[in-house]
Amino acid sequence: MNVHITPTMLGQVVISGILSGALYAMVALGLALIFGVMRIINVAHGPLLMLGAYTTYFLYSALGINPYLTVPVSMLVLFVVGVLLERTLVFRVVDAPELSSLLLTFGISIALVNLAQLLFTSDLRAVEYLTGSWVVGPFALSKSRLVAFVFAGALTGLAFLFLGWTKLGKAIRATSQSREVAMVCGINVQRIHLITFGLAAALAAAGGALIAVIVAIQPEMGQIWTFKSFLVIVLGGAGNYPGALLGGVLLGLIEQVASLFLTTQLSEVVAYVLLVVILLVQPTGLLGGRQT
Amino acid sequence: MTTPVLEIERLRKRFGGVIAVDDVSLRLEAGRIYGLIGPNGSGKTTLFNCITGVERRDGGRVRVSGERVDGLRPWEIAQKGVGRTFQVIRVFPELSALENLLVVTRGHLGGARTRALELLRFVKLEGLRDEYAGNLSYGQQKLLEFVRVLMRDPTLILLDEPAAGVNRTLLNDLLDAVRQLRDRGKTILLVEHDMKVVMGLCETVFVLDHGEKIAEGAPGIIQTDERVIEAYFGR
Numbered sequence: 420m421n422v423h424i425t426p427t428m429l430g431q432v433v434i435s436g437i438l439s440g441a442l443y444a445m446v447a448l449g450l451a452l453i454f455g456v457m458r459i460i461n462v463a464h465g466p467l468l469m470l471g472a473y474t475t476y477f478l479y480s481a482l483g484i485n486p487y488l489t490v491p492v493s494m495l496v497l498f499v500v501g502v503l504l505e506r507t508l509v510f511r512v513v514d515a516p517e518l519s520s521l522l523l524t525f526g527i528s529i530a531l532v533n534l535a536q537l538l539f540t541s542d543l544r545a546v547e548y549l550t551g552s553w554v555v556g557p558f559a560l561s562k563s564r565l566v567a568f569v570f571a572g573a574l575t576g577l578a579f580l581f582l583g584w585t586k587l588g589k590a591i592r593a594t595s596q597s598r599e600v601a602m603v604c605g606i607n608v609q610r611i612h613l614i615t616f617g618l619a620a621a622l623a624a625a626g627g628a629l630i631a632v633i634v635a636i637q638p639e640m641g642q643i644w645t646f647k648s649f650l651v652i653v654l655g656g657a658g659n660y661p662g663a664l665l666g667g668v669l670l671g672l673i674e675q676v677a678s679l680f681l682t683t684q685l686s687e688v689v690a691y692v693l694l695v696v697i698l699l700v701q702p703t704g705l706l707g708g709r710q711t
Numbered sequence: 712m713t714t715p716v717l718e719i720e721r722l723r724k725r726f727g728g729v730i731a732v733d734d735v736s737l738r739l740e741a742g743r744i745y746g747l748i749g750p751n752g753s754g755k756t757t758l759f760n761c762i763t764g765v766e767r768r769d770g771g772r773v774r775v776s777g778e779r780v781d782g783l784r785p786w787e788i789a790q791k792g793v794g795r796t797f798q799v800i801r802v803f804p805e806l807s808a809l810e811n812l813l814v815v816t817r818g819h820l821g822g823a824r825t826r827a828l829e830l831l832r833f834v835k836l837e838g839l840r841d842e843y844a845g846n847l848s849y850g851q852q853k854l855l856e857f858v859r860v861l862m863r864d865p866t867l868i869l870l871d872e873p874a875a876g877v878n879r880t881l882l883n884d885l886l887d888a889v890r891q892l893r894d895r896g897k898t899i900l901l902v903e904h905d906m907k908v909v910m911g912l913c914e915t916v917f918v919l920d921h922g923e924k925i926a927e928g929a930p931g932i933i934q935t936d937e938r939v940i941e942a943y944f945g946r
Contacts, residue, residue, distance in 0.1 A: 585820075586813065586814070586816070586819070586820045589806065589810050589813060589814040590814055592803070592805065592806060592814075593803045593806060593810075593811075593814045593815075596803045596804060596805055596806065597801055597803060599765060599785075599801075600797070600801045600803070601786075601803075601814075602764075602765070602784070602785035602786050602789070603763050603765060603785050603786075603789055603795055604786075604789060604794075604814070604815040604859065604863075605786050605789030605790050605815055605817070605863055606786055606814070606815065607784075607786045608786065609784070
């Protein structure tokens with residue numbers, strides 16, 4: 420392949436990478452929270468995102484609500500779904516060996532996808548709301564991606580404010596640093612698990628709602644997001660919440676840069692090759708993982 | 712007779728074939744300092760774990776201020792007024808010193824802040840309040856863990872080796888603090904290997920050996936008890 424890369428192309432790639440990176444960071448933060456607090460890798464994270472996307476789709480197509488106004492609604496709905504899943508199923512595997520939680524969340528993932536196929540069919544559905552691009556100088560900024568970036572940035576910021584400044588947020592961080600000590604200090608860790616799972620599902624739902632405006636959705640859209648989120652937290656350091664931000668933006672940039680040089684199919688592979696390399700070379704992630 | 716702050720009746724805990732705590736009964740009255748001693752592996756920490764609900768007991772009863780707490784979850788027991796420190800210091804390393812205290816409070820953050828700052832001043836850590844707890848020195852972490860217990864104003868305080876790895880000055884401060892708590896009506900049970908500390912501080916000492924309580928009494932009497940000497944030095 421003989422590609423001539425201009426500075427404009429590079430600039431465009433960096434912009435696109437950062438735009439999608441913020442979305443990756445927000446969705447991955449949910450996965451990182453569950454992993455940090457409960458020591459569970461939630462394979463169903465992507466399918467929860469898919470449910471968020473459908474919630475937005477139906478609110479938009481059936482009720483004609485502005486899809487961006489449905490973001491908080493989708494988040495709330497999926498918060499409840501997350502809480503119910505934790506209360507009925509996931510709490511049983513919190514102290515179990517890793518394989519149990521992997522199998523359980525994998526099962527939940529399959530169940531959710533099949534349920535969605537049954538209820539919503541496998542048809543592609545689109546929220547045609549904000550299409551086209553804004554042209555700024557030599558760069559084209561996709562409107563829906565730019566708005567998604569703003570939402571993702573704001574929601575991620577809110578999530579960090581919540582973790583940093585509220586009592587509940589502090590309790591979530593304390594529990595992720597030492598569950599046993601948190602318990603003995605009077606923190607109801609069962610409640611913390613419930614809220615963390617709900618919150619993570621809500622972050623996934625926000626991602627789904629924003630993605631629904633960008634691309635067409637279908638029941639199997641979620642799984643790739645589980646993998647991407649996993650890649651993001653491995654990049655940033657598992658259990659390291661700010662690391663998810665760095666990991667998200669990095670993944671966005673890597674994908675975009677790769678797309679400059681490689682065909683679309685091949686550029687998708689780059690991220691996974693990178694995952695394997697990082698797991699081999701620097702398994703605690705670029706920022707380092709949790710200390711304990 | 713007043714209701715004891717802690718009453719343990721025939722508490723039993725086994726790990727597989729090993730009986731870690733064997734029918735131990737204890738009674739702790741309000742406003743006193745108790746010691747729990749015994750050779751390594753005699754079940755002291757396991758007993759703490761059973762009281763705080765971290766380990767499920769296999770038999771027996773635990774009452775705090777007359778109320779059954781065995782079978783409750785650890786946070787419920789903490790909410791009934793039981794606080795503890797750990798043998799190996801366990802602060803929340805990536806929370807600031809101040810946050811370590813705020814996070815365990817019962818009420819809202821606003822009121823808790825005043826109390827947390829007071830406690831940090833009490834152990835002279837107010838200058839380090841925004842420092843990550845994991846960056847504090849060993850002694851500072853020990854003090855932080857100690858005042859974290861006080862944050863909830865517990866009625867019963869369990870201290871697992873408060874003197875371990877602490878220099879003399881710090882130790883004296885800690886022991887003074889423990890006495891002050893006693894004078895304010897708190898009940899303290901401490902596991903300690905430093906016999907000078909135990910003998911100088913505790914009013915009553917319980918001795919465990921192989922999970923069994925083999926002696927109980929004033930420190931002076933315990934020191935001359937034949938079973939105790941045998942447990943420590945062999946026959």
